[in-house]
Amino acid sequence: MAAGGIVAENPVWMAVGRGYFAVQSLAGALWWFAVFTVDAVREATLGGADPRLVAMLDVPLFVVASLLAALGIRWAPRIAVPWTLLVAFALVIGATATGRAGWGAFAMVAASAGSLAAWLLMERGRIPAELALVGPLSIRVARSASPARQFLRTLAQLAVFWVFFLVVLPVLIAWFEARWNLRIDASEWRGPGFAVGLILLVAASALxxxxxxxxxxxxxxxxxxxATARRLVIAGPYRNVRNPMALAGIVQAVGVGLMLGSWLVVLYGVCGAAYWNWLVRPIEEADLETRFGESFRAYRDRVRCWLPGPGPRPVRAR
Structure with missing residues (x-):
């Protein structure tokens, strides 16, 4: 098994990549049809850009190239992916500067991520998940220290990560949401949404x-x-759920999104869950299995990853 739980050159995942490009090609064709027939779609996604000029480039380089990629033409993603990234960059700059075509910028940013992932699946049969844990996120065993010192280190880490991922990034995302006119009018839900979000944030922070x-x-x-733990921990919330910190972080992000009244921040939390579950978690669990062997495997088999449940029977670390 390759990192991230995907087998290198796996034909199934290669087919998934091709399937994505097929959906993208169809979605692009339908979008261009709407651009030329529905004024609201043209304004929301292209702003003041001349649709005929853009279509002359985008139809062959995005729609057709995506279709060829779906048919298994190996060079086609090398055209579709860079073009998608270029268009996304241009729309992000334009939408930020003018406040127009925000939905187009959002759609192309999403298409860029999807196209890049699909290309990797076609080229390698997997997504190189090891790239998710580099630099400060790379897996390293903590230096031995007293519980008090380890707790202070943990608090310092939490402070940095919480400020960045639960304050700076959400505020920035909410700003782009407003600037790009992506806000959804839900004023009647703002008060209850803030209260629910605050409850989720406090509960998840406590966890x-x-x-x-x-x-x-x-x-x-x-x-x-x-600075991962030197011993296998099956205590506190780890008795009921294998990854309480990840669970807490996702619920915190969703809570912040509800408090800000931002569907895009809520989506950011959901995407964080997907990123962690499919890219980060398999690598972390492979490391734990290597270091703790049967003890970790028994623990993994008895305690669920996301949904808290009854605690496991005592497992003796080896």
Whole structure:
């Protein structure tokens, strides 16, 4: 198995990549039909750009190239993907500067991510998940220290990550949402949404702190990959769910999105869950299985990843 749980040169995943390009080609063709027939679609996605001029380039380089990629033409993604990235960049700059064509910018940013992932699946049969854990996120065993020192390290890590991922990024995303005119009018839900979001944020933060205490006092490490625990932890919230820190982070992001009244920040939280579950988690669990062997496998088999459940029977670390 390759990193991330996807077998290199797996024909199934290569077919998934081709399937994505087929859907993208069809969606692009339907979008261009709407651009020339529905004024609202043209304004929301292209703003003041001349649709005929854009279509002269986009139809062959995006729609047709995506179709050829779907048919298995190996060079076609090398045209479709860079063009998609270029158009996304241009629309992001334009939408940010003018406040127009925000939906076009959003759609092309999403298409860029999807096209790049599909290309990797076609070229390699997998997504190189190891790239998700580099630099400060690379997996390294923590230096041995007292529980108090490990807890202080954990608090410092939480402070940095929470400020960046739960304040800076959400505020920036919400700003782009407003600037690109992507806001959805839901004023009647704003008050209840803020209250629900605050409850989720407080509850998830408490879960995160509880997990941090368990990891630092029982595991001689921190919850982050860059200083991962030296001992297998099956205590505190880890008795009921394998990844309480990840669960807390996702719920926190959704809570912040509800508090800001931003569907895009909520989507950011959901995308974070997908990113962690399919790219980061398999690598982390492979590392745990390598270091703790049967103890971790027994724990993994008894405790669910996302949904809390009854705690496991005691498992003796080896």
């Amino acid at each position: 995160g702190i509880w997990a941090a205490i368990a990891m630092s006092t029982r595991g001689d490490g921190t919850p982050l990959p860059s």
